[in-house]
Structure formats: structure tokens, C-alpha cells
Amino acid sequence: MPTINDVARAAGVSPSTVSYVLSGRRPISAQTRERVQAAIAELGFHPHAGARALASSKTNVLALVAPLRLDVNVPVIMQFATAVVTASRTHNHDVLLLTKDEGTAGLERVANSTMVDALILMDVEREDVRLPALRRLKQPSVLIGLPNDPLGIACVDLDFAAAAGEALRHLAWHGHRKIALVGPSPAVYRRGTTYAERFLTGFTEASESLGLRTLAHPCEPDVEGVRACLDDIDAQLPGATALVVHNEESLRPLLDLLRARGKRVPEDISIVAICPRDVAINMPLPLTSVDIPAHDVGGLAVETAMRLLDGRSIESVRLLPPTLVERESCSPPR
Amino acid sequence: MPTINDVARAAGVSPSTVSYVLSGRRPISAQTRERVQAAIAELGFHPHAGARALASSKTNVLALVAPLRLDVNVPVIMQFATAVVTASRTHNHDVLLLTKDEGTAGLERVANSTMVDALILMDVEREDVRLPALRRLKQPSVLIGLPNDPLGIACVDLDFAAAAGEALRHLAWHGHRKIALVGPSPAVYRRGTTYAERFLTGFTEASESLGLRTLAHPCEPDVEGVRACLDDIDAQLPGATALVVHNEESLRPLLDLLRARGKRVPEDISIVAICPRDVAINMPLPLTSVDIPAHDVGGLAVETAMRLLDGRSIESVRLLPPTLVERESCSPPR
DNA sequence: TTGAAAGCGATACCAA
């Protein structure tokens, strides 16, 4: 492998000149630049990442901490990861993938050994034990999610409270007054990722301000769970004409069950789902939905990290406004 | 951040001694070791990854190239990734995540700039254009999958041909003679990942050697696709008493449809699925299945990379034997 | 506009 010195020699310049051609941090005459670039191309020179990191104190690598369990919503996780990797590349950074189960130790390891310039964490919990450690690192971090006390750490996420508002407003506009929320499983609430409660809070508040009769019910994402959930809703909010479904995995069994019970969507019951676009589209009936914009959120996380790295200003908490897209699962109640 | 020199000074030894305490590549007296370790702990010393890489020509990082599209089987991809990261950590390596869409350029970038010691690639195609580039790299690579000409590159995967054999043998043992294969979508065959054809080949061969009447049919993984597939099977192999389903996403719609048509599983029709364990288990009816052992395959890929890195011998192609687990979807035909 | 040279922080060879 040729080094910068080989290139310098071949081009008849000094190593520093080669470095400056590469980095553009100094004006170089067109002539010299061309000679250097020719030499680089000819020799097939590629700067050594480790040497660079050592000399410049920059790795051009971001750490991405993902929950690699299967009990969370895998496709959404994957979308975040894709977005983070893609966005990182546009900023000339690579991504080191860590699993959440390495916990605090993993973060400290990669940060303290200077493997990464910044960290991005997914699946952040209410009282996330990793936050104190993050605050101690010399690298900045960005959370995808919103813990109770984000002090000193940048956070980005969808505005789930507003998402609930959007969903209810849309249904209310159609004339629905009795609306039930099919929420995530109790396990999700217990686990302490705050998006579930933020959604619930938004749901409750919007319900009041819109003067609706509503019921919120958690739901296990299998056939039995959905059945139980629907039964409870029938019992506790009889005559409900619409559902807000904040539980991606429940959608299919839910639709199946409604069909089995002879309830047509949207004629007999309207549905607004909170889920990624492609999920909403690929249901038997295209669902009106509030998008979970994993791609945008991931991109924003990277953008935020970049700003942090070059000292630009950031908003410490950035919640993306939700977008509701009408499809075919909502109509006025009969 | 303290350096190795700080530690050396604090412990009253030379930097090289600290290095040897860290690496264990030289005998150190218990006394010295303790002094050094105390100094390390006290100062909170962490070796600088870049400096290490520069001096040792080892990064302790593996590249993992994943297809981060959503048109492939996302949960399985995720399982591979999890397995690779986890296994890497047990070998004291980290994982740099690349997307397949960066193509050959991405591989060359991270390899030539010495960001990684080895590469692991998923979603390898029959005539994968990346292979020639891989052969030119100074780092070794391991493929998850099996291209046409793997010459010089290590490959690991499930033995899909044997998996088909297992499935058919199990059904034949139950007494089935007319068996249809619900295969992946035509797009999968077209795309050129070879697992589909390897399975098909195994299916055909086992069918002959067992003297069965079989039909293989691709299947789009939505309701309409499954309906069309079942109709074709009814027409072309009337009286089939069992299905082998090598199409994870089709499983649910398939089961739904069979139920809708009044066909009970396994009383009226037996099913063997080829899919990850958890998918088979979480169906309405626990399915007898041949496991896709993503975790093992991922672990084996890392293991192979490690052997390659320290010059131990490897088998250039390693296909894991399939395991069939009996659950509740098979019985003798009526 | 360019060059010279001092680091960056480890490893590992050569000595003792």
C-alpha cells in the first residue's frame, strides 16, 4: 500500500502538500493539484484511517446503538439504521454498530478508545441508565427518543403527542365522537420507552379538547390479544365508530378479526394507524395513517450529530411534526 | 485522556511494559503487572484505537455489508446482523455497518483505508459483481450465501438443498405422496441470491429419490399471490396433501386462506415451513419447520473470519446441516 | 503557494 510519502515523491511535492490537496484546507495551484491527483490515482493511494485518526483526532465514524432484540419492532429499527448509515455516508462518515445489550460499557469502550466521533442511540428509555455515562464522554451523543431528563443531550423523535392529536382531529372531522385507542402492549409501557406514553398523553388531551368520548386500551399483538382488546372496547365504549391503532403488529390480526365479525372498514368502523408508510400501504386495505418517518428521524439524528461535531448550534430536543395521509380506512360514521 | 506514557510514568515502568501487560504477549512479573494495572485503573487509561491500528496493522473491526432495503426479509437480516455483532464482540472485534447499495466502492473504501480487518457480506448473488473486487483486497472476506464461483472466498450458509430434503423426507415419512412447494416470489429467483435455487434443486432431487409427485410454484407474498399460487397447485397437482413453504411472508396469508377455504391444518393438509424458529412458533398454529439458523450462520461467518485472520485453516465452503423441528402442522394424510 | 518537521499514541524489535 502506497503512503502519502510515496505520492509526494511521485508528484515531486512534499507530503504536506498532498495532505492539503486531499483536505482542501489550503489553496493549491491548479498545476500542483493535478500532479498530485494524478499520482494518487496512479499509485492507488488511500489514506490510512488509523493514521488519520491519530493525527487529526477525528475518526469519521459514528456509533449507532441499536436494540438487536426481536421483541421490538424490527422493520422500524431497520429503517432507522438504514437512514443513519445513508445519512452518515453523505457526511463522509461510517457507522459502527453496537448492540444495546452491551450497555454502558459498550458506549464507554468505543468512546474512550476514540473509535468514534459521536454516538447515536435508539430505543432510549424513560430513565435510561446510560445517560449519566453519556454525559461523561468527550464525544457528543444524539438520542432517538426522549427520556425524562435529556439535560445536556440532544434528542430527536417524531412528536408522538401531536401524532395522536392528528389522528383524533381527522376522525373528529369525519364526524366520529366515540373513538378507541388500540395501544401498544403493556410490555411496551412497562419497558419505559416514552413514545407510548407521549402518544397516550396527546391522545387524552386531544380527546378532551375535541370533546370526544374515548377509551385507551393496550393490546397484545397476537390474535387473542386483539380479540380481548376489541371485546373490552365493545364493553367499555359501546358504539365506538373509530379506532386509532398505535400498534403495528396488531394491525393485521385486527383487520382479520373485524372482517370475521362482519365489520367493514371503513363503512362500519374507521381506522387511523400510526405506522410506517409502507406498512399502511401494504395492508389488505390501504390505511389512513400517521407516518412514523424513520428515515427522516434517522437523518435528523445524523444531521444533529454533525452540527454538534462542528460546533454549530442545535435545538436540544427536536420533535418532528407528524403527517397524516388519507387512504381508504376512514369515512363518516353511519 | 491519559496515554500509555502517562501510565508508564505512574507505574514506574517503560511504555513497552505497559503495552505488554495489555497484550499479554510477553511474560510480566506479577508485581509489575499489578502496579501497571493499578495505574491504568487510576488514570482511566484506554488505548487509542487509531494509534493501535497504525502501530499494529490491526483494527479489530469487521465490516458487515447488509442489504438495507425493505424488499428482503428484514427480520432475518436483522438476526444475521445481531449474530455477527455479538460473535464479533466475543472475539474482541467491533462491526462497521455498510449498506449493500454502496456496492464495490464501499468495500474498497473501508478495506483500502484500513478501517477493517475482514469483511462479511450478506445477500450475495449468483454472479455477484463484488467478488472480483473482494479478491483484490488485502483483507479476507466471508460470504453469507453461495455464489456460482466462490473461488478464493470463504462462504457459509444453511444447506438449503438438504433443508428441502429434510422437509420432503419428513412428509414422506408421514405418508404424503403428493406435495407442493410454495416457493419465494419470482423476484427472488430473478435477483439471483442462490438459496432459492439451491432449495429448489434439493426439492427436485429429493422428490425423485423418494418417488414423490411434486410441484414447485413461486409465490408472491400477499393475499392475491397466495390465492393464485394455491389455485395453480390445485389445478396442476390436484389432491396434494402437503405443502412445503419456503416463503416466510406468505405463511400468514396462506394459513388464513386455507382456513377460509375450510381446509384444516394438519388434518386436511400438512405444512412444513422453512423459516426462523420464532416465526414458526408465533403462527396461529405452531408450524413444523426447518429452521433458518441465522444466529449460527452469523456466528460461523465471524468464526471463519477470525480463523482467516490468524492463519488457521478453514473450509472454503461451509454449509450448515438443517434441523427439522416437529410442531403441530404435520400429520398423515387422510 | 509550498516545504520541513514535530507530533499523534500505540507496538514490537533489539538489547540488556
Place this chain on the structure above:
DNA sequence: TTGGTATCGCTTTCAA
């Protein structure tokens, strides 16, 4: 069993 030190390949300051 330990120490001294050249070396890895680049960046960046200081000088010209």
C-alpha cells in the same frame, strides 16, 4: 523479566 526507541502514516504548525 524489563527498557529504549524506531516505526506506523498522516495532520498541522511554523517558516519561507
